[in-house]
Amino acid sequence: AQSVTQLDSHVSVSEGTPVLLRCNYSSSYSPSLFWYVQHPNKGLQLLLKYTSAATLVKGINGFEAEFKKSETSFHLTKPSAHMSDAAEYFCVVSEARNTNAGKSTFGDGTTLTVKP
Amino acid sequence: DSGVTQTPKHLITATGQRVTLRCSPRSGDLSVYWYQQSLDQGLQFLIQYYNGEERAKGNILERFSAQQFPDLHSELNLSSLELGDSALYFCASSVERLAGVYNEQFFGPGTRLTVL
Numbered sequence: 001a002q003s004v005t006q007l008d009s010h011v012s013v014s015e016g017t018p019v020l021l022r023c024n025y026s027s028s029y030s031p032s033l034f035w036y037v038q039h040p041n042k043g044l045q046l047l048l049k050y051t052s053a054a055t056l057v058k059g060i061n062g063f064e065a066e067f068k069k070s071e072t073s074f075h076l077t078k079p080s081a082h083m084s085d086a087a088e089y090f091c092v093v094s095e096a097r098n099t100n101a102g103k104s105t106f107g108d109g110t111t112l113t114v115k116p
Numbered sequence: 117d118s119g120v121t122q123t124p125k126h127l128i129t130a131t132g133q134r135v136t137l138r139c140s141p142r143s144g145d146l147s148v149y150w151y152q153q154s155l156d157q158g159l160q161f162l163i164q165y166y167n168g169e170e171r172a173k174g175n176i177l178e179r180f181s182a183q184q185f186p187d188l189h190s191e192l193n194l195s196s197l198e199l200g201d202s203a204l205y206f207c208a209s210s211v212e213r214l215a216g217v218y219n220e221q222f223f224g225p226g227t228r229l230t231v232l
Contacts, residue, residue: 043225044223045223
């Protein structure tokens with residue numbers, strides 16, 4: 001079984017300050033992990049993904065995440081927030097197992113607010 | 117633009133009615149996923165099809181059904197609609213040709229269903 005917990009439902013930062021969105025996961029198999037962003041009234045867009053290669057993953061728009069197996073965490077960070085980063089962020093875990101498809105589990109989402 | 121298209125963008129209907137939502141995946145993607153997003157329940161995985169066959173099932177009600185056609189487009193049928201079915205319905209697609217590797221999903225813009 002797999003699960004994902006986003007530790008903060010809301011995060012508020014000032015423009016230009018660092019962003020940290022926290023995600024913990026649980027998985028019986030080697031997981032694939034993803035972060036998606038959703039702007040208001042839009043579909044979800046992939047920010048980055050971890051699939052057992054490098055543990056530090058760089059994504060689009062300056063975001064990155066580090067896979068820490070010992071802590072079962074996959075926190076999303078950005079050095080300097082921009083107003084356009086205000087959105088909802090979803091952490092996703094999936095177990096590929098031996099099939100071509102894996103059922104994915106989405107976290108409840110973290111709403112990021114960026115203050116001017 | 118993710119390459120996934122969904123129609124219609126908005127749908128307003130009455131309780132007890134039946135509607136069909138349509139999704140065209142990205143060119144070459146074999147898997148299609150359906151999600152429901154509402155304010156009270158967040159993003160819920162409904163069902164996945166892979167190359168025409170049902171692959172995984174999530175929190176899909178018996179009143180809902182889906183299928184994937186030979187040209188890989190998919191339809192989600194919602195019947196006996198209730199007020200609580202009002203939500204954003206997303207379709208996503210992925211390649212998933214590599215065994216044991218979970219590929220990222222590309223999301224469509226969604227269909228907003230309002231049941232009055």
